[in-house]
Amino acid sequence: AQSVTQPDIHITVSEGASLELRCNYSYGATPYLFWYVQSPGQGLQLLLKYFSGDTLVQGIKGFEAEFKRSQSSFNLRKPSVHWSDAAEYFCAVGRGGYQKVTFGIGTKLQVIP
């Protein structure tokens, strides 16, 4: 069965500081990996995705993520955080092809001035 672990439930960073959100997955084959962001009371917005190819993927809003097969990880990074990045971030894994996606528990990001 597929699963996703986000070990950090809550992270606080200063505006302008770098950010890394951790994500580990369990999957029997090459996974389809996603990062979504959810603002309070809102739906989910896709930040980036990895299916194959270059293991460093670029997303929207200056985010990037690196797929490391050996570590079963897909960590999300941003070099300089903005106050508007405060939200909840979900890592997800799926099989593609109209199959279901499994989400991690989410990491809530707080940005302080």
Added chain:
Amino acid sequence: GAVVSQHPSWVICKSGTSVKIECRSLDFQATTMFWYRQFPKQSLMLMATSNEGSKATYEQGVEKDKFLINHASLTLSTLTVTSAHPEDSSFYICSAPREGGETQYFGPGTRLLVL
């Protein structure tokens, strides 16, 4: 980009009534849609997979007679919470895959409060 809408965005109802939530794909056809629920401070849990022209597939533990799903067309799926109770209060989100099925696009969600 792909857009998925949900209606209503907010609904408050009395215990025992039924509530219908619509999920529409606005600029693409979706033969499959997914329904999730999210409790406060928790992740999204898949409830069911809605398939156009056939019965929905429910996840283990989800009561299909309580959460009725109808995929009426290639752009519309509805979730009806029948005889709603306070414990059904939650945030319900739908999604639809596009671009060959690899990426799911999510609706803005519907917040249900059952009094």
